[in-house]
Amino acid sequence: MATGTTYGARDHARAQEGARAEAMPVVPAPEGLVWAETVAGGGYTHRTLARGTELRLADPTGDACAHLLLFARDRPWERLNAADTVKVQWNAYLGAGRLLLSDQGRVLASLVSDTSGRHDTLCGTSTVVRNTARYGDGSPQGPSPAGRALFELAAAKHGLTRRDLPPSISFFKGVRVEPDGSLEFTGSAAPGATVTLRAEQPLTVLLANVPHPLDPRAAYTCGVLDVRARPGRPTGPGDPLWDDTPESRRAFANTAEFLTAGGLA
Template structure:
């Protein structure tokens, strides 16, 4: 079909209606086959290409399931309180406050304000996650693969997160270090890090939004992945309507530190008229 004229370009574009690719959002999300929630509750369904990114604003209580279907995804995640970019994921406090550098079910993703942004409800990957290294950079990918630009064959995670941020009114200065799911590290006695790799195909984690959030995700290789080639397979993202953690939930009282973070969150939200 000729696209040299405006009419030709329009007709070509319209002819793509209904075309489906292996990595793309499903709109409406409720068309996703075999949803993991009640019918009609799915609000986000997407397959993110290896070397790709995604972003979405989600409501408090939304549950987000990330899945690694092929065993070589690595989801680098950044969270912001929606509309308040100064309240964002703080990986240092997430590790320090909970006395644990290894993320797993029951752990909380904390902001620098001492409040809970999201809780890690379930995971099936034997803790193959990372709250220490952040994501890859333009300089590192250029030195390692020859390029790290966002539209190159080997994009860096920070470059993709910049694009996701800009599409939500955020700037590069608003990007804190990310956490990574599906590729892990272990800390040696001398403080150096060992890359522990992936738990394999089909692993998943489910996060619960404890505030209205802006979610940014880059699916790129972990910066400590020792393989010389750029390996990154698709990531599945599903989110559905649920309820935030409340008093009486075992997660609320799992640790004294976590309970205080939940109380801080509840008090802040109450002053804004949110219960």
């Protein structure tokens, strides 16, 4: 189809309606879901989610690496704090029952299920400088995009800038701390691993699907990431997750008090 004229370009564009690609959003989302998308390796996505929404991330090939940032929706100064997430819970390793905390002592999201166990709270994501040195290019439009650069694009869609981006955490590629303090890259658990997060506040979610900074493979290698979100209910008093530890009870109580006072719960 010729596209040398405005009419030709219009007809060509309209002819693409209904076309499918391996990695793309599903619009509208299938019944029962509020978000359904497959994110290519080297791609990114973003969404605002209501409180209680359950966000399921899946690694169908065993080669996805989902780098995640969370912001309180409409209050981006309250954001994921990886250091407090580790420090407050006395645990550097994410898994079912862990909480993703802000620096306000409140819960942004809880990790309600996990079949992977290979995650990282320590290294953050890749940078343009590092990817250029390793792969020859780290630009978001190039063949080996850096996670930090993709986060900047996703953030801009929500009125945020580079200065708003804290260190991220990542799912599906593991890192362990050795006795001497060095970091060991443990890679993927297996194809088909999943993680489900529950939004404990209204959230802005940014995701970059790029290789982990410690991935030793010479080639830029990253599989697709499946994203599915459905409506749900936030964690409440009496839930085992709420009462799991003294730290979780305090964090959930801080969150409930703040949201109730602001008419958000």
